[in-house]
Amino acid sequence: WGPWAGRRGFDSLVQAGYGIAAVCGGGGGGRPGVPGVLPAQALDHGTGYLVAAGVLRALAEGGGRGLRFSLAGTASWLVRDVPAGPAGPAGPGEAGYAAEPWLREVSSGYGVLRYAGAPVPFGGWGRGPSRWGSDRPVWR
Template sequence: GSGGPGTASREPPRPRSARVRRSPRRGRGGPPRGRAPAAPGPVATRTLGLLGADVLRVDPPGMPEADDAHADTGFGKRSALLDLADRADRAVFDGLLARADVVVSGYRPGALDRFGLGARELAAARPGLVLAQVCAWGWEGPWAGRRGFDSLVQAGYGIAAAEAGPDGVPGVLPAQALDHGTGYLLAAGVLRALAAGGGRVLRFSLAGTASWLVRDVPRAVGPAPGGADGAGAGARLRECGSGYGRLRYAAPPLAAGPGDWPAGPSRWGADRAAWLPAT
């Protein structure tokens, strides 16, 4: 709605199972460059995986994500590779879509339309689908089609100026607050849409989150969970095995729900492009 960083529109609902998939990034024959940063979508789907969703991330071959980024957001999901230009891979993709409850996409407005993966096409192919989209600068207006990422949007909304030091040099927040904040808001929107019966298009943007943070959050900020210097953060650290070896990581930042993911992340592209068997 207009009071927050996201919007929702309704499509006809249909009963679903509990499955979530992420749309693929660009590869040979894949969607074009210029998507929003990787963090919002993976943060959202990592959260949904924590809460019990079967999450499958799909990427094109040949464009691996940096190991540290994938390891950070790969908890609670699997990672597979498909080339949408390949007929067999596209058939697998369409089969996944036919059983999906949620699709999370992080591209500029209209970037997926020429692949038949726009909001209307996806809703027609899978009635009842919750389509959760995130971009950089918003879904309307002259900047809607522009590329962007967290730090750039922070600068555009005055956050960098507000964080400037005594010398006036623009500063940054101590974390990619727009990426992660938008991801958690997106996950909450998906949960609300599913509880209402599905069949919705959710649209979030880094710019919407930035505007909300600048306008409302400074009046409601509480103490940092680990203390101002992070000295108390050790109690929140966990360890587990993963496709990247032994990992030390922060526990999920949720006040309720599971205290940890059931398993660490697999390596990028290491899993089969298929849903888990129904239980």
């Protein structure tokens, strides 16, 4: 489905190819002109989450749905911003897909954190993460 369709994916290389490494480099606290990296393999994780969400949606709709995901597709989606629009028949990564009905908010040490709600009714976070180094080192 594109110029990289026949190639294997490697998160860091796809980040570099889409300019994510450049955005996280010099202008973001690093040395000017030196590419940086995200603190996690965000494309691996993000694509995995999209696959899981797609499978859950297909199962909820009775199964039998073809799903196609790629690291480059996730990078493209993130770089060009997640499209807003009404919820409809579109799936994750498709035009017109709206995530808002599944998003939740919780307070954290960094402000309000938006996250995807759990696919089961008993899932969810009681509180958000605290600021790094602010928790006392105690056993619970």
